[in-house]
Amino acid sequence: MTHPADVAVHVRGYLLVFGTLLVLTVITVAASYLNLPTGPTVALGLTIAAVKAGLVGAFFMHLRHERALIYAALSLTAVLALALFSFTLWTEADHAPGTQFTAPFSATPTDTAPVEGAH
């Protein structure tokens, strides 16, 4: 059984994490109004989301103090999820010549073959 005093310390930690999550939410929303170019916007949004997810995982889901088997299972999950994303996105980088979309139904081909029949 955990000593009540330990729980009190935890509670303070949870509230601190809560405050941080709220601040990060405000920053995410505020940053989206800066109208940065798409690249930095996506990078910033996903970085803040990853930090928030890390905080939730580490503190609320108790991953800070967890057994090796959980870490092992989650590491394998991370590898598989990365593979899932990689293989999916590689298909986008692997267009047959001339089948790449340009502007909406643009008549200008990006490659050697004509655009007709693209996708």
Add this chain to the structure above:
Amino acid sequence: MSDTHMEIPYTTEVRPDTGLTNPKLGIWLFLASEVMLFGSLFSSYALLRIGAASWPDQSSVLNVPLATLNTVILISSSVTMVLAWAALKGQRLDRYKLYMGLTFLAGVGFLIVKTIEYREKFDHGLFPSTNNFLGLYFTMTGLHAIHVIGGMIVNAYFLGPGTKMWKTDPDRFTNRIEVAGIYWHFVDLVWIFLFPVFYLL
């Protein structure tokens, strides 16, 4: 049969070979499969958006203030959930009920806001069939909402009839709340990614 009922093993004591209780290992393996489920949808989103000839300005189609409100609601519910567990660790059933009740209410609030958002879209003739973006939006936020409902059913049980276990086996009940909490935090975690991906980027 009544005197030969079987104990479910390792609900509170740690299993020597895994170093974990069975429910703890079980919930994490389940969540690992959930990562792949949502991962497949997020990677589909990335593929369809990168490959699209044009993409709507997301933040002008969707309601950012309502989604921000829902983000705050869900983050708050994660805190009340973990405080409910901490209350049981501190032997305070009354506080547990308070925090668990708040967690459930936050779930209700989230779904109400989501319903308002969906209705707003339907009223403007925006449906999953309208375009790829809305198809992904309704699929992914809809699947997430189903997860919220699932978590609320579990939480409602632990707030109501499930509380009886506190009298007979408090340690096991506390573990159940921790495991239910880990699931609930995962639902929060998915939303933490859905929010920027659909509303802000």
